Amino acid sequence: GAVVSQHPSWVICKSGTSVKIECRSLDFQATTMFWYRQFPKQSLMLMATSNEGSKATYEQGVEKDKFLINHASLTLSTLTVTSAHPEDSSFYICSATQGGTDTQYFGPGTRLTVL
Amino acid sequence: QKEVEQNSGPLSVPEGAIASLNCTYSDRGSQSFFWYRQYSGKSPELIMFIYSNGDKEDGRFTAQLNKASQYVSLLIRDSQPSDSATYLCAVNPNTGNQFYFGTGTSLTVIP
Numbered sequence: 001g002a003v004v005s006q007h008p009s010w011v012i013c014k015s016g017t018s019v020k021i022e023c024r025s026l027d028f029q030a031t032t033m034f035w036y037r038q039f040p041k042q043s044l045m046l047m048a049t050s051n052e053g054s055k056a057t058y059e060q061g062v063e064k065d066k067f068l069i070n071h072a073s074l075t076l077s078t079l080t081v082t083s084a085h086p087e088d089s090s091f092y093i094c095s096a097t098q099g100g101t102d103t104q105y106f107g108p109g110t111r112l113t114v115l
Numbered sequence: 116q117k118e119v120e121q122n123s124g125p126l127s128v129p130e131g132a133i134a135s136l137n138c139t140y141s142d143r144g145s146q147s148f149f150w151y152r153q154y155s156g157k158s159p160e161l162i163m164f165i166y167s168n169g170d171k172e173d174g175r176f177t178a179q180l181n182k183a184s185q186y187v188s189l190l191i192r193d194s195q196p197s198d199s200a201t202y203l204c205a206v207n208p209n210t211g212n213q214f215y216f217g218t219g220t221s222l223t224v225i226p
Contacts, residue, residue, distance in 0.1 A: 043218040093158045102147050102207050104214060109158040
């Protein structure tokens with residue numbers, strides 16, 4: 001149980017385009033989803049926390065107009081990187097928690113490369 | 116002071132030995148503690164969690180929690196080369212579901 005998927009697993013795009021990443025909880029309802037970014041050989045950096053039906057809470061320094069998060073249902077959250085630039089190239093990972101627990105289950109990650 | 120601190124390593128142990136990974140945290144009110152394993156290029160996967168003082172065993176893994184000293188450790192018995200990865204300690208400071216992650220300890224098990 002507690003499986004989280006992400007799509008796509010990797011994406012290459014041109015600078016200035018927008019990219020949408022989906023995060024789904026496959027066998028449970030995710031009350032809270034988290035989005036992280038990880039650069040090579042660095043630790044996880046929390047970008048934002050989202051609860052179903054509410055606006056996401058962004059961490060300090062993360063531009064909410066650039067990283068749009070939509071948590072439309074209890075099984076789906078999306079992260080859209082708008083007007084992507086090469087410095088946005090990174091490994092984006094989502095995680096989810098079930099109601100009543102605080103254990104975070106991670107998706108497999110999406111590797112974004114912006115040319 | 117970082118909320119969660121880990122020795123970045125690298126830590127090398129021979130195959131079959133016990134690997135000991137340590138983590139300290141700053142928020143004394145923290146209630147939930149987690150160990151994740153992350154292979155290079157992959158996302159973290161949950162190894163185990165612990166809430167109460169003492170030891171918790173799951174197969175070759177044992178988590179140890181000492182709230183008075185504010186540390187949590189992970190022991191890996193009979194280490195295997197497949198255990199070579201970065202181990203992340205995570206703490207829930209009990210202010211919501213957000214975790215504080217350590218920077219991870221890189222473990223190499225030498226055949």
